[in-house]
Amino acid sequence: VLAPFEVKAKDPFVVTSPIEGAVDEIKISPNEFVKKDQLVVKIKDTDLSNNYEVALRKLETIKAQLHTVKQVSFYDSDRKTEINKLESEVKLKVAELEYAKSQLEKTNIYAKSEGIAIIKNPNDWIGKPVVTGERIFLVAKQKQIELKIMLAVSDALFLQENADVKIFIDNKVFESWDAKISNISYEPELTPENILSYKIIADFNDLNQNDEAPTIGLRGTAKIYSDEVSLFFYLFRKPITGLRQFIGW
8 A cells, every 4th residue: 555654753852941931042943953962942031030130139138138247246246146047048048049040041952962953943933932841843863763654544454563665755756765664553643634544653674775864854655565465355445445334344
């Protein structure tokens, strides 16, 4: 049977938002090679910067009060009782400052893995509010790829794992790659074309079969092989399936 496929990233690194806020800038472009620890996303930090500055000023104020009380306590023993209280407040303000600093640092998102940036249009993210853990884009290894095949339910006859697959990429007219099915979805789902289909994942037998690995995002047609059947059944499999569904056989 024939079915459309797309080359997808296998086990990509997901860049997510560590805090709630709005995206200020995407620092990469689609298909750009991203290095590890490279700055890739910046979240708007106006409120967090203000919180950090306020926490810093409060800490400086309470430290100044503590210093003053310590000096006065040499001459006024009654003021010594305030020292422990102020020292506790200093510890509290230090903790608040460290928290504000940690939140501010989260506005800069760095890539934890190198690879190709998979993102449609970075400009669509500018100003967009995001919640903690929301996916922004993917970073994929160029040679860690797999095939996502959407096979219509009506064609899913004798479908089995480990079945052989041959793919034909749209822009590679005279080349093909061999693959093998590794996973078949338990339940079918609707495709953007509103066709009820099974999602099939297939792995390449050899990425360098044609001296180069297919690029992520390429599409084409996959030919899925199964057990041999008679020519009659192959030619009339759809009418037979439709008849069985109609009469409940």
